[in-house]
Amino acid sequence: MKSNSFLLIFLLFLPFACTQKQTQTETEETQDIPAKNVSFKDWAKTPPMGWNSWDCYGPTVKEEEIKANADYMAENLKDYGWEYVVVDIRWFVENTKSHGYNQTDPIYVLDEYGRYLPAENRFPSAANGNGFKALADYVHQKGLKFGIHIMRGVPTQAVEKKLPIKGTDGITADQIYTEENQCKWLRDNYTIVASKPGAQEYYNSIFELYADWGVDFIKIDDLSAPIYHKDEIELIRNAISNCGREIVLSTSPGATPVESADHVSEYANMWRMVNDVWDSWWHIRHLFEVSQDWYSYIKPGTWPDCDMIPLGRLSIRGEVGDDRMTNLTKDEQYTLMSMFTIFRSPLFFGGDLPSNDEFTLSLLTNKEVLKMHSESEDVKQLYFKDDKVAITSNSTTSDMKYLALFNLSDSVSQDVDVQFTDLKVDGKVKITNLWTGEEVGEFESTFSQELPSHASGLYKLEPVE
Structure with a gap:
């Protein structure tokens, strides 16, 4: 009877001991993955x-x-x-x-x-x-x-x-x-x-x-x-x-x-x-x-x-x-x-x-450029073709979008453009040159700029109410 009591206690304690051991093992394994x-x-x-x-x-x-x-x-x-x-x-x-x-x-x-x-x-x-x-x-x-x-x-x-x-x-x-x-x-x-x-x-x-x-x-x-x-x-x-x-x-x-x-x-x-x-x-x-x-x-x-x-x-x-x-x-x-x-x-x-x-x-x-660099999200390349590149991102603090256009051609000026549907932009937007602070104008449905060889443009796009 006494031995049976010890056996019963042991069987009752066994799941707890296994759980403790498993927890300890999991902890040790987690410590090997510092990113977690x-x-x-x-x-x-x-x-x-x-x-x-x-x-x-x-x-x-x-x-x-x-x-x-x-x-x-x-x-x-x-x-x-x-x-x-x-x-x-x-x-x-x-x-x-x-x-x-x-x-x-x-x-x-x-x-x-x-x-x-x-x-x-x-x-x-x-x-x-x-x-x-x-x-x-x-x-x-x-x-x-x-x-x-x-x-x-x-x-x-x-x-x-x-x-x-x-x-x-x-x-x-x-x-x-x-x-x-x-x-x-x-x-x-x-x-x-x-x-x-x-x-x-x-x-x-x-x-x-x-x-x-x-x-x-x-x-x-x-x-x-x-x-x-x-x-x-x-x-x-x-x-x-x-x-x-x-x-x-x-x-x-x-x-x-x-x-x-x-x-x-x-x-x-x-x-x-x-x-x-x-x-x-x-x-x-x-x-x-x-x-x-x-x-x-x-x-x-x-x-x-x-x-x-x-x-x-x-x-x-x-x-x-x-x-x-x-x-x-x-x-x-x-x-x-x-x-x-x-x-x-x-x-x-x-x-x-x-x-x-x-x-x-x-x-x-340039505060505006560095604000974009620090605070934007969802960076995407819209296209890369014919030595033209368009990249966009979104502001995290407003409904503003950013846009960069590049002419990578070694020899010719080119028009680099984007369709607002690709930017997921509805209606009219005001576009400002981030480097100069100058307003480029108000645009609807599309935006295009002629850029010299190896040149670029960096812009912010703000909805016009």
Whole structure:
């Protein structure tokens, strides 16, 4: 009888115990999918806007140049929504060079756990183990946000020296790597094998460091092409979720494969659609071609990325060409900015901000254009034919619509038009040029503009009562 009582109690308790175990298992599984328990998409509800050092300084940027661009942004651009200041590639190499990378005898700076540190000869405030903390504080004090670039993977030097991985019990860097799929154009790092013990801990350790520095934005290279590194992207997402700081994630470069669109939009805030965009018309034309696959993925918190804006003064010590003002004509610059803004791409200016002329500054401070970029929704391409493109979006604060028309022809002026039925517009509308603020007129059923070669028009359409 006594044994039967114990059996009865056991049978009564068993469902509860199984439920508890199942709940625990489900919780553990959920923790492996950070996109479901950490609202990282809330960190970039509108497309991020800022400045990046790559187009003007390549891998050679110095602390005083970062500060100068931050100063300019705080004084001239912050009130318009520009906020990120990003140190691009190889800030941890002492003897770097422009027009390519020094891969012959690079002098890396790493800590005892195999984590890169800023080169003090370029970033003096990093002395005494301070890292980027002082520079990030400088940027934050101006009401801006601070970002950095890294390559995916574990440093080759950390592997060679068998440096320990912080947060593990004796695991070293040589136990988590493979030479397979190593970046072909920059050999600083090896691939991390996601399934290896210590792999997640290594990424956790670097993001713990970046959180301590005050990093708000990170651009990570060699994630998307020629191979989409799904496993490392997931390690990175987990590490950001675990670091205790809101760090916006940008995957780079492109082209991100469209077949991975659902995955990347659940793990990154922004991702490159193309490789580097420079100041040549071919690059701009190519963006129109590639972007056609990505309109349905333009959503708050996750943004297809057109790359940096190659305007203003470029290649002071850059990678493509010599020190110059952008090679794009004014019509081409308007076309680039109209495309980037109506498409709602993240906006990261690539030129040296203190060198801006008035025209370049005007492209970055048009309140109506930036309002469209920040507040619109339902971005759609109406058509792309005969070197003509029409793109539209809707205002989220009124019944206003936006419209961008483009003539991509290399040689002729063309009439670019839209039918109001395609815009789902009934009745008469007042059309205003967003760039100039001038009223174009009132129109009903159709709208057409003659545009020169490589030129564009950007408009808002308001119903006439």
